[in-house]
């Protein structure tokens with residue numbers, strides 16, 4: 052029912068708010084992006100910017116007091132916000148899978164790996180237990196776990212962090228989903244393992260046509276992996292575009308600051324340039340540009356709310372005074 | 384694992400030994416049974432003969448060693464009152480207490496687990512608030528008062544349930560049990576509820592706290608992200624995790640339930656060990672008191688060990704550590 056041209060995922064004006072006692076936390080506020088088939092979107096931003104909540108909104112796991120208050124989440128043309136809980140459950144782990152940040156916490160400590168994998172197969176496929184077990188074993192092999200047959204009998208605590216994350220990825224891949232949301236899946240792992248997992252995931256998404264949302268606050272991970280990048284700040288996407296172009300010539304002052312704080316981009320011996328100030332509280336955010344208090348380019352105009360505008364072909368940003376001058380200015 | 388077991392057994396022996404000393408000296412300090420047992424108008428000769436027959440003429444340390452030597456052979460002395468081996472007296476009454484305690488424990492789990500689950504999953508619903516308020520009552524109302532109220536309502540006013548005794552029993556494994564007959568079950572119902580009230584509250588609170596904590600865990604969210612049905616998420620992923628603390632505490636509580644069934648047994652005239660020990664304390668029947676306390680000590684030790692072993696079955700992480708030592 053969806054043509055080849057229609058993207059796997061299209062999020063339009065998504066707003067997810069938490070109705071706490073202290074007030075309304077606008078964790079995701081008017082977020083839009085698309086992820087085409089087989090492509091990787093890197094969703095980056097500081098801690099608390101709303102990346103995870105965006106992911107949970109898509110897969111329908113925002114818990115009270117949070118709620119998707121408006122917007123559309125079109126998955127292969129179907130609006131997920133209108134589906135019943137049972138219809139959503141049928142998609143979860145099946146057509147849409149999610150991988151979490153901390154591999155030490157995502158597997159149930161008291162259940163064996165085979166239990167946790169087989170139940171996932173059986174939740175969506177009418178197959179025998181033996182067939183389900185076979186699929187679980189194949190999936191473990193696919194993510195590079197040695198002697199998968201034996202490892203099926205193990206408990207999570209018998210695996211290292213990297214191995215556990217591979218298991219979680221294997222579980223996510225069980226039904227060859229059309230969309231994977233990976234919420235900082237490699238942050239807790241060391242650099243070599245991170246590299247291996249990145250390479251495997253990239254290969255998978257290219258060969259199976261799976262669309263991928265890769266959430267991270269590490270720009271260097273996104274650089275080698277993503278096709279598109281969306282930068283989040285205080286619940287909003289402030290800049291979006293092809294990854295090479297955005298990293299090469301960021302338009303939004305916040306993106307400029309983020310790039311400046313990546314270690315590898317700094318000359319040796321120079322101190323890291325952190326963005327001054329702190330992420331504002333999402334509770335009762337003042338009107339105007341949310342980055343204003345920390346922005347070196349802020350002026351009177353920024354007391355108003357900047358709209359998302361296309362500033363260059365295929366490049367959008369939410370800023371009144373973007374870095375449109377020379378590319379040289381940002382490279383320094 | 385066997386090293387672990389051996390170490391636990393050695394610890395157990397040491398505890399039993401220490402307890403025997405404490406119990407013996409403690410009971411000696413309570414009072415002199417001679418005044419109660421021997422009629423006031425007995426003459427001096429009769430008195431001395433009786434005292435010697437009971438072994439009360441020896442100094443305390445010698446009495447203790449006689450007791451210890453006999454205890455090694457499974458002889459915990461003869462009751463002054465019944466003139467029967469104390470051990471046999473207690474063992475005769477043990478099935479009644481055991482079935483009452485197990486009945487109460489099972490009832491606490493059957494009632495407490497679902498209520499606690501519900502209260503944990505829907506913490507803000509009016510029913511959950513009612514359950515939690517009820518559990519506070521279960522903790523704070525005195526057992527004897529609740530027992531009397533139960534008798535008042537269900538035995539006296541409504542006449543639905545019998546209020547005293549075990550009812551007819553049937554033999555199983557050479558012992559007499561009430562739960563095997565319908566009348567026996569009816570007799571057991573009120574005492575078991577009475578004894579389980581505190582434990583129901585305990586299970587509710589433990590379960591609720593466990594659920595509240597567990598559903599926030601990443602692995603539960605991940606289980607939902609896998610598309611599992613809510614029944615499986617709660618019934619397997621949440622439930623197996625909360626079972627660990629619940630089994631531990633309820634298992635450990637079993638010892639105290641047996642030990643403190645004294646009150647319930649007295650209220651419902653349930654012919655168990657608790658009633659026996661109260662009667663024995665009244666007449667200072669030392670051998671029975673000592674034997675009872677020793678058996679309770681042994682029971683606590685056994686229960687702790689069994690709970691530890693069960694715990695390692697439920698929690699695979701513990702199993703590994705035990706193997707490592």
Ligand SMILES: Nc1ncnc2c1ncn2[C@@H]1O[C@H](COP(=O)(O)OP(=O)(O)OP(=O)(O)O)[C@@H](O)[C@H]1O
Pocket residue numbers: 069071076078096097098099100101102103104105115116117268333
């Ligand atoms: N249950 C909740 N109740 C209230 N506010 C919440 C809740 N969950 C998330 N938030 C708010 O939503 C905002 C976004 O959180 P989110 O977890 O999406 O951040 P993030 O970008 O994923 O950060 P990190 O990099 O630390 O994972 C946070 O500021 C947080 O305060």
Ligand code: SF4
Pocket residue numbers: 303304305340341342343344346347348349350352353357369370371372373
């Ligand atoms: S709108 Fe103004 S304050 Fe906001 S990022 Fe742009 S220049 Fe800075």
Ligand SMILES: [Mg+2]
Pocket residue numbers: 102103104234
């Ligand atoms: Mg996050």
